[in-house]
Amino acid sequence: MPAAPTLVSALVPGDEHFGELMKRRTKFIVIAALACFSSNAQNIDFAATQIQTVKIADGLYVLMGGAAQGNILVSTGSDGILLVDSMYAPMHEKIMDALAAISNQPIRFLVNTHLHGDHTAGNEAMAKLGAVIISHENMRKRMATQPMTPALPVITYTGNMTLHFNGEEIYIYHPAPAHTDGDSIIYFRHANVMHVGDVPSSLRYPNIGVNDGGSVDGMIATARQVMTIANENTKIIPGHLGPVVGFRQIEQQLVMFTAVRDRVLNAIRAGKTLEQVVASKPTADFDKGRMDGAITPDRFVTLVYTDLARRAK
Numbered sequence: 001m002p003a004a005p006t007l008v009s010a011l012v013p014g015d016e017h018f019g020e021l022m023k024r025r026t027k028f029i030v031i032a033a034l035a036c037f038s039s040n041a042q043n044i045d046f047a048a049t050q051i052q053t054v055k056i057a058d059g060l061y062v063l064m065g066g067a068a069q070g071n072i073l074v075s076t077g078s079d080g081i082l083l084v085d086s087m088y089a090p091m092h093e094k095i096m097d098a099l100a101a102i103s104n105q106p107i108r109f110l111v112n113t114h115l116h117g118d119h120t121a122g123n124e125a126m127a128k129l130g131a132v133i134i135s136h137e138n139m140r141k142r143m144a145t146q147p148m149t150p151a152l153p154v155i156t157y158t159g160n161m162t163l164h165f166n167g168e169e170i171y172i173y174h175p176a177p178a179h180t181d182g183d184s185i186i187y188f189r190h191a192n193v194m195h196v197g198d199v200p201s202s203l204r205y206p207n208i209g210v211n212d213g214g215s216v217d218g219m220i221a222t223a224r225q226v227m228t229i230a231n232e233n234t235k236i237i238p239g240h241l242g243p244v245v246g247f248r249q250i251e252q253q254l255v256m257f258t259a260v261r262d263r264v265l266n267a268i269r270a271g272k273t274l275e276q277v278v279a280s281k282p283t284a285d286f287d288k289g290r291m292d293g294a295i296t297p298d299r300f301v302t303l304v305y306t307d308l309a310r311r312a313k
């Protein structure tokens with residue numbers, strides 16, 4: 001994905017190129033998709049994409065639509081359906097078919113983990129069906145400035161909130177700015193199930209929304225916070241892949257993240273350029289088992305460098 005760093009770093013409101021980019025609608029779609037998962041929505045073969053439904057607890061299911069779609073968590077019960085995230089818009093009919101196979105209840109709530117299109121572009125169709133969309137306040141603010149705004153959340157929170165739904169206490173909280181500055185983590189206390197969105201959880205290199213308020217240190221802090229709320233039995237649903245990861249995998253991601261951060265920061269302090277740091281392959285001893293995601297090691301190092309370099313200034 002050699003072009004990605006340039007494209008993503010160009011997408012900064014206030015940047016002199018931003019106005020120009022806003023006009024170039026087609027290109028903007030590409031950039032918006034890259035901002036989340038480095039996969040271009042226009043390149044996804046939606047017709048060929050199937051939804052896989054995995055039951056993970058009574059009344060709780062994960063809908064997976066391949067690595068490029070954000071995983072949806074479904075709670076279904078006597079109160080109705082609650083969804084966490086909505087995938088890309090063209091997935092809507094397939095999502096509805098998958099839901100029909102597990103529930104005949106109406107969709108009451110949709111909680112977004114963060115603003116990226118692979119998690120929210122399906123909001124519009126869900127809102128039309130009556131879903132009340134919930135997010136962190138920062139997510140809604142950022143989404144409202146986008147040129148192609150999906151249906152905006154109607155309920156926002158700042159610190160945390162709890163939904164009492166289908167016999168569950170669903171605790172929604174906002175970690176330190178991590179993948180973006182509007183992330184939500186959704187924890188079903190009774191079932192001990194957590195959807196963590198795109199904070200580091202899968203064994204792949206995570207994306208950092210460096211232009212959406214995300215930060216390396218926030219990703220590390222959030223992974224630690226997840227580990228204080230979760231326990232060894234918690235079923236942790238990542239934003240992609242999965243359907244479930246464990247405590248141990250988050251620990252492994254923390255070790256990797258902390259080591260790479262320190263290496264890149266030391267290199268920045270030693271005056272190394274981005275090209276030099278990427279060429280030095282600071283992730284090499286962690287690459288095994290982490291090569292199946294959309295974020296390549298070079299891309300990951302670029303994100304870490306980009307974030308740390310501007311903070312070091």
Ligand SMILES: [Zn+2]
Pocket residue numbers: 035036037114116179198207
């Ligand atoms: Zn994302």
